[in-house]
Amino acid sequence: MRLFVFVTVVTAAIVFFVTRDRTSYMTAEGVIWTTEYHITYECDRNLADSINTVFNRIDNSANVYNKLSLVSQFNDNGAVKADSILAILLIEAQMVNKQSDGLYDPTVMPLVNAWKKAQKEGRTPSHGYIDSLVKLVGLEKVTIAADSMRASRPGVQLDFSSIAKGLACDEIGRMLDRNGVKNFLVEIGGEVVAQGVNSRGTNWCVSVDMPTDQPDATSHQSALTLTLANEAVATSGNYRKFAIVDGKRVNHIINPKTGFTSQSDLLSVTVVAQHCVTADAWATACMAMGTAATQQLMQSRSDLAVMTISTDSLGHYIIWSNPAFAQKLPQ
Numbered sequence: 436m437r438l439f440v441f442v443t444v445v446t447a448a449i450v451f452f453v454t455r456d457r458t459s460y461m462t463a464e465g466v467i468w469t470t471e472y473h474i475t476y477e478c479d480r481n482l483a484d485s486i487n488t489v490f491n492r493i494d495n496s497a498n499v500y501n502k503l504s505l506v507s508q509f510n511d512n513g514a515v516k517a518d519s520i521l522a523i524l525l526i527e528a529q530m531v532n533k534q535s536d537g538l539y540d541p542t543v544m545p546l547v548n549a550w551k552k553a554q555k556e557g558r559t560p561s562h563g564y565i566d567s568l569v570k571l572v573g574l575e576k577v578t579i580a581a582d583s584m585r586a587s588r589p590g591v592q593l594d595f596s597s598i599a600k601g602l603a604c605d606e607i608g609r610m611l612d613r614n615g616v617k618n619f620l621v622e623i624g625g626e627v628v629a630q631g632v633n634s635r636g637t638n639w640c641v642s643v644d645m646p647t648d649q650p651d652a653t654s655h656q657s658a659l660t661l662t663l664a665n666e667a668v669a670t671s672g673n674y675r676k677f678a679i680v681d682g683k684r685v686n687h688i689i690n691p692k693t694g695f696t697s698q699s700d701l702l703s704v705t706v707v708a709q710h711c712v713t714a715d716a717w718a719t720a721c722m723a724m725g726t727a728a729t730q731q732l733m734q735s736r737s738d739l740a741v742m743t744i745s746t747d748s749l750g751h752y753i754i755w756s757n758p759a760f761a762q763k764l765p766q
Contacts, residue, residue, distance in 0.1 A: 459477055459478065459479055460475055460476065460477050460618075460633075460634040461475070461476055461477075461478055461481065461482075462474065462475050463476075463482070463483050463486055467490055467603075467623065468494075468498070468600070468624070470600070470623065470624035471624065472621075472622060472623040472624070473620075473622045474486060474607065474619070474620070474621050474622070475619060475620045475633070476611050476616045476618065476619035476620075477616060477617070477618040477619065477631070477634070478611075478614070478615075478616050482610075482611065482614060482616070485610050485614065486607055486610070488610075489603065489606045489607050489610055490603065492520060492606070493520060493599055493602065493603045493606065496518055496520035496521055497520055497521065497524060497595045497599045497602070498599070499544070499593075499594050499595075499596065505517065505518060505520075505521055506521065506593055506594075506595060509521075509584055509586070509592075509593060510544075510592040510593060513585065513586040513588075513589055513591065514583065514584065514585045514586065515583075515584050516582050516583060516584075517579055517582050517583065517584040518582070520602065520606075521579075521584060521595075522579060522582075522584075523602060523712065524541075524595045524598060524599065524602060524712070525577065525579055525584065525593075527598060527602075527712050527713060527716055528540075528541050528574060528595070528598065528716060529574055531713075531716040531717060531720050532574045534720075534732075535720040535721075535723065535724055535732075536724075537573070537574075537691065537692060538690070538691065538692075538720060538723040538724050539716060539717075539719060539720035539723055539724075540572060540573065540574050540691040541574065541593050541594050541595050541597065541598075542571070542572050542573060542574055542576060542577065542591055542592065542593060542691075543572055543594070543689060543691045544592040544593065544594040545568045545571050545572065545590065545592055546565070546568050546569070546572060546689050546691065546694050547594070547689060549564065549565065549568055550689060550696065565693075565694035565695060566694065568694055569691075569692070569693070569694040571588070571590045571591050571592070572691050572694070573691075575587075576588060576591045577591065577593065597671070597715065597716065597719040598712050598715040598716045598719070600623045600624050600626045600711075600715065601626045601667070601669050601710075601711035601712040601713075601714060601715025601716070602711070602712040602715075603623055603626075604621045604622070604623050604626050604627065604628040604667065604711040604712075605628060605667070605710050605711045605712050607621045607628070608621050608628040608630060608711075611630075612630070617630065617631045618630065618631030618632050618633070619631065620633070620639045622641075625669070625670055626667075626668070626669045626670075626711050626714070626715055627641050627663070627667060627668045627669070627711070628666075628667045628711045629641070629663035629664075629665070629666060629667070629668075630665050631665070638662045638663060638664050639662070639663045640660050640661065640662050640663070641660070641661050641663060641668060642659075642660050642661075643658045643659055643660070643661060643670060643705050643742070644658060658744065658754065659742075659764060660764075661705075661707065661763045661764065662763060662764070663707070663763070666707055666708070666709065666763075667707070667708055667709065667710055667711035667713070667714045668705060668706065668707045668708075668711075668714055669705070669706055669708075669711060669714035669715040669717075669718045670703055670704065670705040670706075670718055671703065671704050671715075671718035671719045671721070671722045672701075672702050672703030672704060672722060672744070688722060688723055688725075690723075691723075699722075699725050699726070700725075700726055700745045700746045700747075701721070701722060701725050701726045701729065701743060701744075701745045702744050702745060702746065702752075703722075703743070703744045704717075704718045704721040704722055704729065704741065704742070704743050704744075705718065705741070705742045705743075705760075706718045706721070706739055706740065706741050707739070707740035707741075707759075707760065707763055708738070708739055708740075709738075713739075714739075717739055717741075721733070721741065721743070726743060726745045726755075729741070729743055730743065730755055730757075733757045734757050734758075735757075736757065736759065737758075737759050738759075739757075739759065740756075740757065740759040740760035740762070740763050741756065741757050741759070741760055742754065742755065742756040742757075742760050743755045743756075
Protein backbone atom coordinates (compact mmCIF):
# COMPACT_ATOMS: atom_id res chain seq x y z
CA MET A 436 0.00 0.00 0.00
CA ARG A 437 2.58 2.49 -1.18
CA LEU A 438 2.40 5.57 -3.33
CA PHE A 439 5.10 6.62 -5.75
CA VAL A 440 5.73 9.46 -8.18
CA PHE A 441 5.40 8.66 -11.88
CA VAL A 442 8.59 10.03 -13.49
CA THR A 443 10.68 9.55 -16.60
CA VAL A 444 12.10 6.10 -17.09
CA VAL A 445 15.71 5.73 -18.14
CA THR A 446 15.88 2.37 -19.83
CA ALA A 447 19.58 1.94 -19.13
CA ALA A 448 18.90 2.25 -15.42
CA ILE A 449 16.47 -0.65 -15.32
CA VAL A 450 18.08 -3.60 -13.65
CA PHE A 451 16.64 -7.09 -13.87
CA PHE A 452 17.40 -9.76 -11.30
CA VAL A 453 16.24 -13.12 -12.58
CA THR A 454 16.14 -16.23 -10.45
CA ARG A 455 14.63 -19.65 -10.83
CA ASP A 456 13.40 -22.04 -8.18
CA ARG A 457 12.82 -25.76 -8.38
CA THR A 458 9.33 -25.32 -9.82
CA SER A 459 10.53 -23.09 -12.72
CA TYR A 460 9.04 -19.92 -11.28
CA MET A 461 11.16 -16.97 -12.34
CA THR A 462 11.38 -13.48 -10.85
CA ALA A 463 12.11 -10.14 -12.51
CA GLU A 464 12.77 -7.25 -10.14
CA GLY A 465 13.96 -3.70 -10.54
CA VAL A 466 13.05 -0.03 -10.42
CA ILE A 467 10.77 1.74 -12.87
CA TRP A 468 9.33 5.28 -12.61
CA THR A 469 11.13 5.60 -9.23
CA THR A 470 9.18 2.68 -7.81
CA GLU A 471 10.06 -0.97 -7.33
CA TYR A 472 8.45 -3.75 -9.32
CA HIS A 473 8.36 -7.50 -8.66
CA ILE A 474 7.18 -9.96 -11.28
CA THR A 475 6.99 -13.70 -10.64
CA TYR A 476 6.01 -16.07 -13.42
CA GLU A 477 6.15 -19.79 -14.25
CA CYS A 478 8.16 -20.16 -17.42
CA ASP A 479 11.10 -22.08 -18.85
CA ARG A 480 12.74 -18.96 -20.31
CA ASN A 481 13.69 -15.44 -19.28
CA LEU A 482 11.12 -12.84 -20.45
CA ALA A 483 12.94 -9.80 -19.02
CA ASP A 484 13.41 -8.23 -22.47
CA SER A 485 9.68 -8.50 -23.16
CA ILE A 486 8.90 -6.93 -19.79
CA ASN A 487 11.25 -4.07 -20.61
CA THR A 488 9.49 -3.58 -23.95
CA VAL A 489 6.13 -3.16 -22.21
CA PHE A 490 7.61 -0.61 -19.81
CA ASN A 491 8.96 1.38 -22.74
CA ARG A 492 5.59 1.32 -24.53
CA ILE A 493 3.83 2.74 -21.49
CA ASP A 494 6.55 5.33 -20.93
CA ASN A 495 6.59 6.52 -24.54
CA SER A 496 2.82 6.84 -24.50
CA ALA A 497 1.67 7.97 -21.07
CA ASN A 498 4.56 9.43 -19.05
CA VAL A 499 4.04 13.18 -18.60
CA TYR A 500 7.65 13.49 -17.42
CA ASN A 501 8.88 12.09 -20.72
CA LYS A 502 8.89 15.18 -22.95
CA LEU A 503 8.74 13.02 -26.07
CA SER A 504 5.78 10.88 -24.96
CA LEU A 505 2.43 11.05 -26.71
CA VAL A 506 0.69 12.54 -23.69
CA SER A 507 3.36 15.27 -23.50
CA GLN A 508 2.79 16.02 -27.17
CA PHE A 509 -0.94 16.31 -26.46
CA ASN A 510 -0.29 18.64 -23.52
CA ASP A 511 1.93 20.83 -25.69
CA ASN A 512 -0.17 20.91 -28.84
CA GLY A 513 -3.74 20.03 -27.84
CA ALA A 514 -3.80 17.11 -30.26
CA VAL A 515 -1.94 13.87 -30.93
CA LYS A 516 -2.20 10.67 -32.90
CA ALA A 517 -3.08 8.30 -30.08
CA ASP A 518 -1.91 4.72 -29.76
CA SER A 519 -3.78 1.87 -28.08
CA ILE A 520 -2.27 2.74 -24.68
CA LEU A 521 -3.63 6.29 -24.67
CA ALA A 522 -6.97 5.07 -25.99
CA ILE A 523 -7.36 2.53 -23.17
CA LEU A 524 -6.41 5.11 -20.55
CA LEU A 525 -8.85 7.71 -21.88
CA ILE A 526 -11.75 5.27 -22.18
CA GLU A 527 -11.19 3.97 -18.65
CA ALA A 528 -10.89 7.51 -17.31
CA GLN A 529 -14.10 8.58 -19.04
CA MET A 530 -16.03 5.71 -17.50
CA VAL A 531 -14.81 6.36 -13.96
CA ASN A 532 -15.20 10.10 -14.41
CA LYS A 533 -18.86 9.68 -15.27
CA GLN A 534 -19.61 7.25 -12.44
CA SER A 535 -17.78 9.38 -9.85
CA ASP A 536 -19.73 12.51 -10.81
CA GLY A 537 -16.61 14.08 -12.29
CA LEU A 538 -14.49 13.84 -9.15
CA TYR A 539 -12.00 11.58 -10.92
CA ASP A 540 -10.52 13.72 -13.66
CA PRO A 541 -7.04 13.39 -15.24
CA THR A 542 -7.39 16.89 -16.74
CA VAL A 543 -6.85 18.29 -13.23
CA MET A 544 -3.13 18.58 -14.04
CA PRO A 545 -3.04 22.43 -14.28
CA LEU A 546 -4.59 22.69 -10.82
CA VAL A 547 -2.21 20.14 -9.32
CA ASN A 548 0.79 21.99 -10.77
CA ALA A 549 -0.52 25.32 -9.47
CA TRP A 550 -0.96 24.00 -5.94
CA LYS A 551 2.44 22.29 -5.95
CA LYS A 552 4.12 25.53 -7.01
CA ALA A 553 2.23 27.57 -4.42
CA GLN A 554 3.09 25.06 -1.69
CA LYS A 555 6.78 25.29 -2.47
CA GLU A 556 6.54 29.07 -2.25
CA GLY A 557 4.61 28.92 1.02
CA ARG A 558 1.46 30.59 -0.27
CA THR A 559 -2.10 29.88 -1.40
CA PRO A 560 -3.11 30.45 -5.05
CA SER A 561 -5.51 33.33 -5.58
CA HIS A 562 -9.17 32.64 -6.25
CA GLY A 563 -8.94 34.38 -9.58
CA TYR A 564 -6.04 32.23 -10.73
CA ILE A 565 -7.70 29.01 -9.61
CA ASP A 566 -10.96 30.01 -11.32
CA SER A 567 -9.07 30.53 -14.58
CA LEU A 568 -7.55 27.06 -14.32
CA VAL A 569 -10.87 25.37 -13.50
CA LYS A 570 -12.01 26.41 -16.99
CA LEU A 571 -9.35 24.08 -18.38
CA VAL A 572 -10.52 21.10 -16.32
CA GLY A 573 -13.12 18.58 -17.44
CA LEU A 574 -12.66 15.30 -19.26
CA GLU A 575 -15.45 16.22 -21.67
CA LYS A 576 -12.92 18.67 -23.16
CA VAL A 577 -10.94 15.71 -24.56
CA THR A 578 -12.25 13.64 -27.46
CA ILE A 579 -10.87 10.76 -29.46
CA ALA A 580 -12.02 9.72 -32.94
CA ALA A 581 -10.27 6.98 -34.86
CA ASP A 582 -6.72 7.52 -33.61
CA SER A 583 -6.89 11.30 -33.15
CA MET A 584 -7.06 12.71 -29.60
CA ARG A 585 -7.94 16.39 -29.33
CA ALA A 586 -8.62 19.05 -26.72
CA SER A 587 -11.56 21.40 -27.20
CA ARG A 588 -9.54 24.42 -26.07
CA PRO A 589 -5.89 25.41 -25.57
CA GLY A 590 -4.39 24.69 -22.18
CA VAL A 591 -6.21 21.44 -21.49
CA GLN A 592 -3.73 18.87 -20.19
CA LEU A 593 -3.85 15.17 -19.30
CA ASP A 594 -2.01 13.31 -16.57
CA PHE A 595 -2.65 9.57 -16.45
CA SER A 596 -0.09 8.95 -13.68
CA SER A 597 -2.88 7.75 -11.39
CA ILE A 598 -3.69 4.77 -13.61
CA ALA A 599 -0.62 4.18 -15.80
CA LYS A 600 1.01 1.75 -13.35
CA GLY A 601 -2.23 -0.21 -13.26
CA LEU A 602 -2.29 -0.43 -17.04
CA ALA A 603 1.38 -1.46 -17.05
CA CYS A 604 0.47 -4.38 -14.77
CA ASP A 605 -2.32 -5.38 -17.15
CA GLU A 606 -0.11 -5.09 -20.24
CA ILE A 607 2.68 -7.18 -18.71
CA GLY A 608 0.08 -9.76 -17.73
CA ARG A 609 -1.21 -9.86 -21.30
CA MET A 610 2.33 -10.23 -22.62
CA LEU A 611 2.99 -13.13 -20.26
CA ASP A 612 -0.26 -14.78 -21.30
CA ARG A 613 0.65 -14.42 -25.00
CA ASN A 614 3.90 -16.21 -24.21
CA GLY A 615 2.02 -19.14 -22.71
CA VAL A 616 2.53 -18.14 -19.07
CA LYS A 617 -0.55 -19.13 -17.05
CA ASN A 618 0.71 -18.52 -13.51
CA PHE A 619 2.09 -15.10 -12.61
CA LEU A 620 2.01 -12.17 -10.22
CA VAL A 621 2.85 -8.66 -11.46
CA GLU A 622 3.39 -5.92 -8.87
CA ILE A 623 4.43 -2.34 -9.69
CA GLY A 624 4.55 0.10 -6.81
CA GLY A 625 1.82 -1.73 -4.93
CA GLU A 626 -0.51 -2.27 -7.90
CA VAL A 627 -0.97 -5.99 -8.56
CA VAL A 628 -2.24 -8.39 -11.21
CA ALA A 629 -2.45 -12.08 -10.31
CA GLN A 630 -3.28 -15.08 -12.46
CA GLY A 631 -3.23 -18.79 -11.73
CA VAL A 632 -1.33 -20.09 -8.72
CA ASN A 633 1.99 -19.60 -6.98
CA SER A 634 4.85 -22.10 -6.76
CA ARG A 635 3.05 -23.90 -3.91
CA GLY A 636 0.01 -24.45 -6.09
CA THR A 637 -2.22 -22.07 -4.10
CA ASN A 638 -3.82 -18.73 -4.91
CA TRP A 639 -1.63 -15.66 -4.75
CA CYS A 640 -1.85 -13.62 -1.53
CA VAL A 641 -0.97 -9.94 -1.11
CA SER A 642 -0.72 -7.85 2.05
CA VAL A 643 -2.37 -4.44 2.53
CA ASP A 644 -0.54 -2.09 4.89
CA MET A 645 -1.98 -0.09 7.76
CA PRO A 646 -1.46 3.68 7.52
CA THR A 647 1.48 5.26 9.29
CA ASP A 648 2.30 8.84 10.23
CA GLN A 649 5.97 8.25 9.39
CA PRO A 650 6.45 9.24 5.72
CA ASP A 651 9.83 7.54 5.41
CA ALA A 652 8.99 4.41 7.35
CA THR A 653 10.71 1.29 6.02
CA SER A 654 8.70 -1.19 8.08
CA HIS A 655 5.08 -1.98 7.29
CA GLN A 656 2.25 -3.17 9.50
CA SER A 657 -0.18 -5.37 7.60
CA ALA A 658 -3.86 -4.52 7.87
CA LEU A 659 -4.92 -7.76 6.19
CA THR A 660 -4.05 -10.28 3.51
CA LEU A 661 -6.02 -10.68 0.29
CA THR A 662 -6.37 -13.85 -1.76
CA LEU A 663 -6.48 -13.15 -5.50
CA ALA A 664 -7.82 -15.46 -8.19
CA ASN A 665 -7.22 -14.02 -11.68
CA GLU A 666 -7.78 -10.49 -10.37
CA ALA A 667 -6.09 -7.15 -9.84
CA VAL A 668 -5.76 -4.91 -6.79
CA ALA A 669 -4.73 -1.27 -6.37
CA THR A 670 -4.44 1.02 -3.37
CA SER A 671 -4.51 4.80 -3.32
CA GLY A 672 -3.92 7.17 -0.43
CA ASN A 673 -1.65 9.86 0.91
CA TYR A 674 -1.64 8.68 4.50
CA ARG A 675 2.16 8.91 4.60
CA LYS A 676 1.78 12.67 4.11
CA PHE A 677 -1.30 13.35 6.20
CA ALA A 678 -1.49 16.17 8.73
CA ILE A 679 -2.79 16.27 12.28
CA VAL A 680 -5.53 18.89 12.58
CA ASP A 681 -7.21 19.31 15.97
CA GLY A 682 -5.89 15.89 16.94
CA LYS A 683 -7.36 14.20 13.86
CA ARG A 684 -5.55 12.63 10.91
CA VAL A 685 -6.61 14.28 7.66
CA ASN A 686 -5.35 14.57 4.11
CA HIS A 687 -5.95 17.17 1.46
CA ILE A 688 -7.42 16.57 -1.98
CA ILE A 689 -8.08 18.91 -4.89
CA ASN A 690 -11.68 19.15 -6.01
CA PRO A 691 -11.60 19.36 -9.84
CA LYS A 692 -14.91 21.25 -9.82
CA THR A 693 -13.87 24.03 -7.44
CA GLY A 694 -10.10 23.90 -7.90
CA PHE A 695 -9.51 24.17 -4.17
CA THR A 696 -8.35 21.64 -1.63
CA SER A 697 -10.50 20.19 1.10
CA GLN A 698 -9.79 18.04 4.15
CA SER A 699 -10.72 14.38 4.08
CA ASP A 700 -10.69 11.72 6.79
CA LEU A 701 -10.17 9.03 4.13
CA LEU A 702 -6.57 7.82 4.37
CA SER A 703 -6.54 4.98 1.86
CA VAL A 704 -8.71 2.95 -0.49
CA THR A 705 -8.02 -0.56 -1.77
CA VAL A 706 -9.93 -1.83 -4.81
CA VAL A 707 -10.02 -5.32 -6.33
CA ALA A 708 -11.24 -5.54 -9.94
CA GLN A 709 -10.87 -7.67 -13.04
CA HIS A 710 -8.29 -5.28 -14.51
CA CYS A 711 -5.65 -3.28 -12.67
CA VAL A 712 -6.26 -0.10 -14.68
CA THR A 713 -9.86 -0.22 -13.40
CA ALA A 714 -8.80 -0.87 -9.82
CA ASP A 715 -6.21 1.92 -10.04
CA ALA A 716 -8.69 4.44 -11.43
CA TRP A 717 -11.34 3.65 -8.84
CA ALA A 718 -8.88 3.76 -5.94
CA THR A 719 -7.95 7.29 -7.00
CA ALA A 720 -11.57 8.24 -7.63
CA CYS A 721 -12.64 7.09 -4.18
CA MET A 722 -9.94 9.18 -2.56
CA ALA A 723 -11.39 12.20 -4.34
CA MET A 724 -14.95 11.24 -3.41
CA GLY A 725 -14.27 10.84 0.30
CA THR A 726 -15.45 8.30 2.84
CA ALA A 727 -19.23 8.73 2.84
CA ALA A 728 -19.68 8.96 -0.93
CA THR A 729 -17.35 6.01 -1.52
CA GLN A 730 -19.15 3.76 0.93
CA GLN A 731 -22.57 4.73 -0.42
CA LEU A 732 -21.55 4.06 -4.03
CA MET A 733 -19.62 0.85 -3.38
CA GLN A 734 -21.87 -0.86 -0.83
CA SER A 735 -23.94 -2.66 -3.45
CA ARG A 736 -21.37 -3.08 -6.25
CA SER A 737 -20.34 -6.64 -6.95
CA ASP A 738 -17.87 -5.85 -9.75
CA LEU A 739 -15.59 -3.90 -7.41
CA ALA A 740 -14.34 -5.11 -4.01
CA VAL A 741 -13.52 -2.06 -1.91
CA MET A 742 -11.93 -1.39 1.48
CA THR A 743 -11.47 2.05 3.03
CA ILE A 744 -9.33 3.14 5.97
CA SER A 745 -10.49 6.41 7.50
CA THR A 746 -10.43 8.09 10.89
CA ASP A 747 -13.09 8.99 13.43
CA SER A 748 -13.41 12.25 15.37
CA LEU A 749 -10.71 11.10 17.78
CA GLY A 750 -8.28 10.11 15.03
CA HIS A 751 -8.77 6.37 15.44
CA TYR A 752 -8.61 4.17 12.36
CA ILE A 753 -11.87 2.86 10.91
CA ILE A 754 -11.71 -0.03 8.42
CA TRP A 755 -14.77 -0.56 6.20
CA SER A 756 -15.35 -2.93 3.30
CA ASN A 757 -18.22 -3.79 1.00
CA PRO A 758 -19.55 -7.38 0.82
CA ALA A 759 -17.54 -8.13 -2.33
CA PHE A 760 -14.30 -7.33 -0.52
CA ALA A 761 -15.02 -9.67 2.38
CA GLN A 762 -15.05 -12.58 -0.08
CA LYS A 763 -11.41 -11.88 -0.95
CA LEU A 764 -10.17 -12.50 2.57
CA PRO A 765 -8.66 -15.91 3.38
CA GLN A 766 -11.23 -18.21 4.95
